[in-house]
Amino acid sequence: MMRSVELFVGAGGLGIGVSQAGFRPAAVMDWDRWACDTLRENKERGLDPIAHWPIHEGDVRQFDFGTVDGSVDLVTGGPPCQPFSMGGRHRAFLDSRDMFPQAIRAVRELRPRAFIFENVKGLTRSSFANYLEYVRLQLTYPDLVAKRDEEWLAHLARLEDHHTKGTEKGLRYRVVMRVLNSANYGVPQRRERVFLVGFRADTGIEWHFPKPTHSRDALLWSQWRDEVYWDLHRVARKNRPEGGAAEARALKIADRPLDEPWLTVRDAISDLPDPEHAPGTARGFHDHRFQPGARSYAGHTGSPLDEPAKTLKAGVHGVPGGENMLRRPDGSVRYFTIRESARLQTFPDDMVFHGSWTETMRQLGNAVPCQLARIVASGVRDKLSAA
Structure with missing residues (x-):
């Protein structure tokens, strides 16, 4: 060793x-x-x-x-x-x-x-x-x-x-x-x-x-060309976000990329219960508790569900977490839980974190x-x- x-x-x-x-x-x-x-x-x-x-x-x-x-x-x-x-x-x-x-x-x-x-x-x-x-x-x-x-x-x-x-x-x-x-x-x-x-x-x-080993083009292909991504997550067509610029870029990709697709927020957390709307079921997971107070404003719009998360931040002035939010397809936002943030940082699922939500997000944002x-x-x- x-x-x-x-x-x-x-x-x-x-x-x-x-x-x-x-x-x-x-x-x-x-x-x-x-x-x-x-x-x-x-x-x-x-x-x-x-x-x-x-x-x-x-x-x-x-x-x-x-x-x-x-x-x-x-x-x-x-x-x-x-x-x-x-x-x-x-x-x-x-x-x-x-x-x-x-x-x-x-x-x-x-x-x-x-x-x-x-x-x-x-x-x-x-x-x-x-x-x-x-x-x-x-x-x-x-x-x-x-x-x-x-x-x-x-x-x-x-x-x-x-x-x-x-x-x-x-x-x-x-x-x-x-x-x-x-x-x-x-x-x-x-x-x-x-x-x-x-x-x-x-x-x-x-x-x-x-x-x-992974690329954005491979994700776009999976979402907007062969649609494997949506089928994998069982997302009905009516519940999918608008393709917009992403779909337009996907249509310009000549050949199927050889890389694996970028992993998205949905890939990382879809098996976790919603801590806001199903808090009872969320209690079975370490550090998976709803944190109230999230709001979207200029420069802090959260991470779209079907893209890789934006960089988790530790914050040095004010309350940290302005960007540590999930943005749902309907435009609503909520803070990522500690467990979801740990998933986005690829920490082991059975690892627990010591301190308040703000303190733990600082640890995760620096990792x-x-x-x-x-x-x-x-x-x-x-x-x-x-x-």
């Missing part, structure tokens, strides 16, 4: 996917009490794979990686993304919440054969381009640390000099980066995350990101879909196994 260390694990989306890919964590850590309570509760319930996790609650800046016994094959994590979120305050390196320096420290001290770090798509904004390059070069040369009182731009220049010199000395990683849309990998949500994956140079590994994490981590595992 390959060994991993999971940083900033939160509710465990990335960590669960990594474990499902065949890694056994030597340490799993996060500072957030509510997220750690969620993990501990599921650990006590014996939920696989969390049941085997050594959970450490605390500030990663205070964690001594020297306490991790033995070699580590993989370090993973989602450094807190608020500085780079499209909905955040965009402070980047000026924001004390930026935990990339700790991710780099973990790589430097643990010297894993590989790492996987992810963050929101906002990290790729042009205004953060220099800082993203700074992160990438630090992960490439983790031993080349900043000097005392050295500003980050000066450190970046020194890293650039070192990189262009082409030296082979010291700890070095080959780093690739790509923005992945979760919907393209069988997740019922259009959620774009940037992944940075690196392999230690001495492994000699060549690697590329997994090829997408990586388990399915996407498993696919990326499986690709890394396969290469490490063959090296």
Whole structure:
């Protein structure tokens, strides 16, 4: 069994996917009490794979990686993304919440054969381009640390000099980066995350990101060309939404796509009882309770039932959840329940979440879909196994 260390694990989306890919964590850590309570509760319930996790609650800046016994094959994590979120305050390196320096420290001290770090798509904004390059070069040369009182731009220049010199000395990683849309990998949500994956140079590994397996065109074909989608869900023609632009696009597709169709909200939750109109039957499902107060307004119109969900959001100002809504074909809206949101993030159905609806939605909104994490981590595992 390959060994991993999971940083900033939160509710465990990335960590669960990594474990499902065949890694056994030597340490799993996060500072957030509510997220750690969620993990501990599921650990006590014996939920696989969390049941085997050594959970450490605390500030990663205070964690001594020297306490991790033995070699580590993989370090993973989602450094807190608020500085780079499209909905955040965009402070980047000026924001004390930026935990990339700790991710780099973990790589430097643990010297894993590989790492996987992810963050929101906002990290790729042009205004953060220099800082993203700074992160990438630090992960490439983790031993080349900043000097005392050295500003980050000066450190970046020194890293650039070192990189262009082409030296082979010291700890070095080959780093690739790509923005992945979760919907393209069988997740019922259009959620774009940037992944940075690196392999230690001495492994000699060549690697590329997994090829997408699902597509929008395949969904449109299934809905508006052969109509298999509606037949599968037993939706009578009179109850189907208007095709509109989607149907028009489907008619322009020359050949049946070879990919699988994008999964939709209906695909994800159709077997769950309606928590608003049938609350009695909904009580048989963990965390599947109606949350009142949803309303649609400009920029917050919810996720159509027959498309992948929009990105679930954690929210940094005001009450979170403005986009965490289902929009029915008749135009009415309601909030997704915690269980439905967990489905959209591909968490195990028997996992429970600790905290209020607002707190739990924050955990879910910050998570990586388990399915996407498993696919990326499986690709890394396969290469490490063959090296």
